[in-house]
Every structure is written in C-alpha cells, then in structure tokens.
Amino acid sequence: MIELTRTTIQKRTLWVLAISQIFGTIGVGVAPSIGILLAEEVTSSEAWAGLARTASTLGAALLGLPLGNLAARFGRRFALSGGWWLAALGALLLVPAAQFQMVILLFAGLLLIGSGSAISLQSRFAATDLAADDHKGRSLALIVWVGTIGTVLGPNLGVPGQAISNATGLHVYAGAFLIAGIAMLLAGLLVFLLMRPDPLLLIRENDRSAGAALPVRQRGSLKRFASELRNNLRARYAVVAILSAQVVMVAIMTMTPIHVTHHGGSVSLVGITISLHILGMYALAPAVGYVADRWGYRFSIGAGLAIFAASLLAGGLHPESMGWIMTSLILLGVGWSFINVSGSALFATVISKQERASVQGGVDALSNLCGATAAFAAGPLMAISSFSALTVIAAIVLLPLAAMTSLVPARAGAEN
Structure with a gap:
C-alpha cells in the first residue's frame, strides 16, 4: 500500500471515529447524571442506588476485554459498531425501566450502557492503527477531545427528555434514555457503513503481503x-x-x-x-x-x-x-x-x-x-x-x- 493511500484511509478513519464518538458519547454521558437520578427513584434505597450508580462502570470493565477480542478477530468495524449497538440496547431497556419503575431492567440497562464507555475508549486506540508513530499521540488525542462534546451534552438530555414527556406522556427520564439509545444506534451505524476498509484488518493484510512474520497467538x-x-x-x-x-x-x-x-x-x-x-x-x-x-x-x-x-x-x-x-x-x-x-x-x-x-x-x-x-x-x-x-x-x-x-x-x- 502506498503511503498516500494509507494517509487517505487514516484521515477517513479519523472522521468516522470522530463523528461516531460525538453521537456515542451523548448516549454514554447520560448514565452518570440522569442514570443516577433514575437509580435513586426506582430503587428508593441508598444502598441499591449506590450499586446501580456503578453498574455502567462495571459493565465497561466486564465488556472491555470481550470487545477487544471481537476487534482482534473480526476487525474494528464489527467491534465498534457492535459495542455501540449493545450500549443502545442498554439505553432502550432504561426506557421501560423509567416508565414502569422496573429494578431488573434498571440494572441490566445500566450494565449494558457501559459498553458505550468501553467502545469510546477502544475508539481512541482505533485512531492509532494507521497513524505514523510520530502522529499517534495527536490521532488518539483527537478522538479523546471530540468526546468532550458528547460528554457535555449527555448530562443535559433531561431538557429534550422533558419535551418528549410533555408530548407523549413518557417519563422524563424515559425520554432522555430514548434519545441516548437513538444516538448510540446512529454511532454504530456510522461505523458499520463507513469504516471501510477496516484499519486493523488492513494492517494485517499489508503485513501478510509484505511477508512479515506474525507471532503465534497464545490461548x-x-x-x-x-x-x-x-x-x-x-x-x-x-x-x-x-x-x-x-x-x-x-x-x-x-x-x-x-x-x-x-x-x-x-x-x-x-x-x-x-x-x-x-x-x-x-x-x-x-x-x-x-x-x-x-x-x-x-x-x-x-x-x-x-x-x-x-x-x-x-x-x-x-x-x-x-x-x-x-x-x-x-x-x-x-x-x-x-x-x-x-x-x-x-x-x-x-x-x-x-x-x-x-x-x-x-x-x-x-x-x-x-x-x-x-x-x-x-x-x-x-x-x-x-x-x-x-x-x-x-x-x-x-x-x-x-x-x-x-x-x-x-x-x-x-x-x-
């Protein structure tokens, strides 16, 4: 692969990652704010609410390694899109959890929404796959930086959530998590449709074409x-x-x-x-x-x-x-x-x-x-x-x- 092609693909990859990161982190940003308020309301218990507050962080910890393995096996595109969609499922589970005060759906939804945090982190590494060694820091930092937009907007989804509540009768928190779910669905769709070629798979293909020896995998x-x-x-x-x-x-x-x-x-x-x-x-x-x-x-x-x-x-x-x-x-x-x-x-x-x-x-x-x-x-x-x-x-x-x-x-x- 000539260097111009690699540079062009890297720029495209960064654009896809940046836009999907904005949409995705809007959804992720709702968990530590509105998610906490929902946990207190649904559980009516400080002890259980405390556990619910950490469920999304625990979900990110539990799902980080499996999502990394998914990327290793099938490439960044499948791992990132699948992770955003899994987080979207978590947000959508929180809609009935808020509407009907369902504790089980509350914990399940917050756990799954942690996938979004794991994928947000994995996206910064994906930005470095095709980057030159002397530009890896800047490429990674760009994806960290654009996540600020979603991180700031996410905690404020209660405002449009209230508008949805007024129009449809949904609980205000249910409306907020509905928006979060749609945002993360869009993030996954952007990655799935536009991250072609897959940067991680492209590196491997280039190494195979160049006859580079790859280490044997451990179990x-x-x-x-x-x-x-x-x-x-x-x-x-x-x-x-x-x-x-x-x-x-x-x-x-x-x-x-x-x-x-x-x-x-x-x-x-x-x-x-x-x-x-x-x-x-x-x-x-x-x-x-x-x-x-x-x-x-x-x-x-x-x-x-x-x-x-x-x-x-x-x-x-x-x-x-x-x-x-x-x-x-x-x-x-x-x-x-x-x-x-x-x-x-x-x-x-x-x-x-x-x-x-x-x-x-x-x-x-x-x-x-x-x-x-x-x-x-x-x-x-x-x-x-x-x-x-x-x-x-x-x-x-x-x-x-x-x-x-x-x-x-x-x-x-x-x-x-």
Whole structure:
C-alpha cells in the first residue's frame, strides 16, 4: 500500500471515529447524571442506588476485554459498531425501566450502557492503527477531545427528555434514555457503513503481503494480556501510567462534590466545579497529543505527574477554600489528560501487532475496574479521615509511576 493511500484511509478513519464518538458519547454521558437520578427513584434505597450508580462502570470493565477480542478477530468495524449497538440496547431497556419503575431492567440497562464507555475508549486506540508513530499521540488525542462534546451534552438530555414527556406522556427520564439509545444506534451505524476498509484488518493484510512474520497467538485473552505486560517493559510503563491516573482522578473527583457541600457549597457550585474538571480532562487533549509526539511520552507523563502534584497540594493544603478546590479539580483533569493520553499513545505504539486489539481491550477493562474500585474506596477512606488525607493517599498511589518515570532506562520510556 502506498503511503498516500494509507494517509487517505487514516484521515477517513479519523472522521468516522470522530463523528461516531460525538453521537456515542451523548448516549454514554447520560448514565452518570440522569442514570443516577433514575437509580435513586426506582430503587428508593441508598444502598441499591449506590450499586446501580456503578453498574455502567462495571459493565465497561466486564465488556472491555470481550470487545477487544471481537476487534482482534473480526476487525474494528464489527467491534465498534457492535459495542455501540449493545450500549443502545442498554439505553432502550432504561426506557421501560423509567416508565414502569422496573429494578431488573434498571440494572441490566445500566450494565449494558457501559459498553458505550468501553467502545469510546477502544475508539481512541482505533485512531492509532494507521497513524505514523510520530502522529499517534495527536490521532488518539483527537478522538479523546471530540468526546468532550458528547460528554457535555449527555448530562443535559433531561431538557429534550422533558419535551418528549410533555408530548407523549413518557417519563422524563424515559425520554432522555430514548434519545441516548437513538444516538448510540446512529454511532454504530456510522461505523458499520463507513469504516471501510477496516484499519486493523488492513494492517494485517499489508503485513501478510509484505511477508512479515506474525507471532503465534497464545490461548486465552488474559494470558495474552499478561504475556504482553510480562515481556514488554514499555507496555508495563504505559499501563502503570493509565491505571495510576485513573485511580487518582476518580477517587478525588468522586468525593469532591460531597466535600464541597459539606463545607457549605451549593449544588450549582458543585456543577461548575465538575464541569471545569471535565473541561480540563478533554479540552487540552490535542495539545497533549502534540507534546507527546514532539517531546516524547515520558516527558509528557512527567508533566502530568507535576500537574497532579500541584492539584493534590492545592486541595490538600486548602481543603476549606472553594477557590482552591476548584483550582485543584481543574489541574486534576489536566494532569489526567497528560498521563492518560500519553500512556495510551505509548501503549498503542509498543504493543505487538498480533495482540494489539486484545490487549488494548484488556487495559481498558482494567482501567474501568480500577476506577470503579477507587470510587468505592474513596468514600470510606474520607469518612474515617478527611479530604486532605485522601489527597495524601492519592499522592502515594502516584509514587510507583514517578519512580518508573525517573528510574526506568530511557528506552523504556521513549516512544521509539
């Protein structure tokens, strides 16, 4: 395949991924907002509602590896479209769950909608399949960045949901999830119809045509994932970066609204703080991708660690100042962006071609699982200590990554 053709196909792939990501994340974005409100209404129990709140995250963790295996076997097109459609099914199950207050459908729907989160993550890796090594960071960051649009719009589906409710008599939450389901159906349809040729299958075909030797597959998805990490130092470094950033970000973000309200902050202040945090997570992603490509992944991960440190210091030293807490959350989002984008791009660069889709699904599943665990643990930890103590624990979590960044030989932290 001549380079011009590869470049043209890559541009087409990025367009398809970007547009489908916008539609898909509109649907995914409804789960942590309206999904929480629905869970509280349907269950009428804080304990059960708490489980329902984490169902979508658990779904993303459980489905990440199978969807990665689907991509490995049949290509990105089938995995991404199938994942969006599975998430759409989850959203549509939540329509009767809201309308008729059905607990079983509530849990099933939220679990399946987690497929959308898994596919949103897998889409960023799909953007790197045909990208040149010195452009993988920017390609991945573009897909992360456009997801901001859906992430912002999704939590606000209650407004058109109310309009549907007024016109049809549907419950307002049912109307919101109906819109979410349609959006994710469209995302899957766009990928299925337009992602041709499939970037992952195209790479394999080119390797076969060039006579490249491909490693023999091991049995078992988990064995392949574990083997890749055991034998690939740079992959281990990337995974530690991704997981560390996820744990720290989720733990602090989860407890900030409670901390703010306990210190007299209003609900609107909580909303503004979280919105600015999300903006920090995604708005600078293209710039982060450029930095990673230009100066190396280890440099940008180190920058993310420094920003994380500033965030934790701001929140830990000034826990009663809402201005400092807001600053802390913005920096937390930016630090996460630097480490997550850089770690993900490094991972996409250094993993073996034969195991690419499977192990990418594995790291996404592990990331979601770690995020869910961090969310569960953060509450009890802060209950028995304080918000400042939680920032100290978060800083300790970052120490292994800091050690790897400073001590691992240059070849283990560079992109080449």
